[in-house]
Amino acid sequence: MIRERIEAQVLGLTGLALGGIDFEQPAGDPGLFGPDSAAWRVHGDFTSMLVGGIAALMLQMLHPLALAGVWDHSNFRQDMLGRLRRTGQFISGTTYGSAADAERLIARVRGIHEQVRGAAPDGTPYAADDPDLLTWVHVAEVSSFLAAHLRYLDPGLPGAEQDRYYDEISLIAYRLGARAVPRSRAEVAAYIARMRSQLACSDRTREISRILLDHPPAVSVTARPVSRIMMQAGIGLLPDWASAMLGLEQGPWRRRAVERSVHAIAPVLRWAVRNGSAHRARRRMGLPARAQARI
Template sequence: MLLTSHAVVLPGLLQDRIDDLAQAFLQPAQKIDFSIPPGEPALVAADSVSWRIFKNPISLFIGGITAVLLEFGEPRVRDGVWQHSSFRTDPLKRLQRTGLAAMVTVYGPRSRAEAMIASVVRRHDRVAGKTREGEAYHANDPVLLDWVQATADFGFTEAYHAYVRPLASTERASLFVEAFPAARLYGAAGAPASQEQFDALFERMKSRLVASPVIFEFLEIMTRAPILPTPARPLQRVLVKAAVELLPGWMRARLELGSPWSLNTVERALVRTMAIASDRLILPSFPAVQACRRLGLPDMYLYK
């Protein structure tokens, strides 16, 4: 293993194997070369906090689950996703599409990211219906879009903060600013732009959040879907529990996510070790590294 500043480069065959696994998960069918076209910037600048946070696959996985749990607490978002997606029938494919979309939003060339987001918005415009409680929903409802954007901000930020390294208040403030260009394109122009606005939104949403069998079905799917290689599959449940632990206590109680979804001391240490290690590991095919190459930056730019 080679240590370069804070970066880690593994021996050739092991590095290639891990790189292949990461690429197979993120880009199973639709191959995107984030290294082209040369020089085209992304929606977010390369020196941003977002570029450093989104390079970490472990904290992204954890934070993404946390975000979905918050989304599913809102009945209109919950049934809008559950009634119109392939989570039940093909969870891995759905996760891969979602993960790739996040990578394009942060690291992709601006023109490609804008085109992808526009396509998502068009698809969402056809998603409408009624919740099992009889409440109407529409996927492009600005109120719901603002909530989804806020839950993503919360999940990714808190996962990195809890399991990789603490984020300073200035970094958190930067993340709100950096998220705005994509949020506006998605239609979430009213998403929180500061910690104060974020706290106010969560306070307003308290009465809307409810427990649901869908939440528990989602958690079970995430523990058994073939996301990690077979020998590492038992770790998925640990990572899912790590995601649950990021929820505020009152929210866990509201969603009825009790002690079976809590980490023990050993598991918590294991999650932190994995997350910190993945923050240092340079994978040549990972979008973060390819995007650096597109902008003429060295592979280790985000790892210093």
């Protein structure tokens, strides 16, 4: 019963909780990337993707226009779990779903973006389908996913594979309407360096950080301590300049303690998603389950 409860709680954090996608059909459909892709490799570990997703959200919210869109048009503050599930479904569906399911998810998000328009507190207009804004959101996300993968699953991932990941995953950004998407580690680093002058930490940014830290998304009260650890791991994954802007710096001792905690929890989380979207997609392709590295 305890094992079943843990499994249900962990899967409840994922996009599988929303239903609507059969990752095992149609047989033989490789989707947008396929099982030999770097995207399947990097996105295949729930633990690192969860940590990376937290870091990505905090990084994204440092852009005033990205923050304004979420603040004005999202119920994120009232329904963090729902937002986590929807984001998870989009990422897993576009990575591991059939080509038709991936294209359907992309079309749905594009339709939502067309409706998100407004003005930031300083009067600057924003639109969720602005190509430059889409590029920022994408880069903040995928750079955080890769950073988490390197820290919590495979620190020895070759540089060529890291570049291949950025190159492959740019497809999603372009399909959503982004432009000039960086497609290698060097291009991502240069892009983030250029963007830093446009970033800021406002009262709204701090409010979202406070909500995340005080009320981390969890399926139940008993799962909240684990969510708090993952939240701290997300903070620890941020670039030093970003955590300084947010006032969330972690000293070396605290960061090491958080990392040890995540490594201790990770085997349970990985066990709980042993029938997750990546595993189902491998069955769709007629492939055996692939054991994840244990680090």
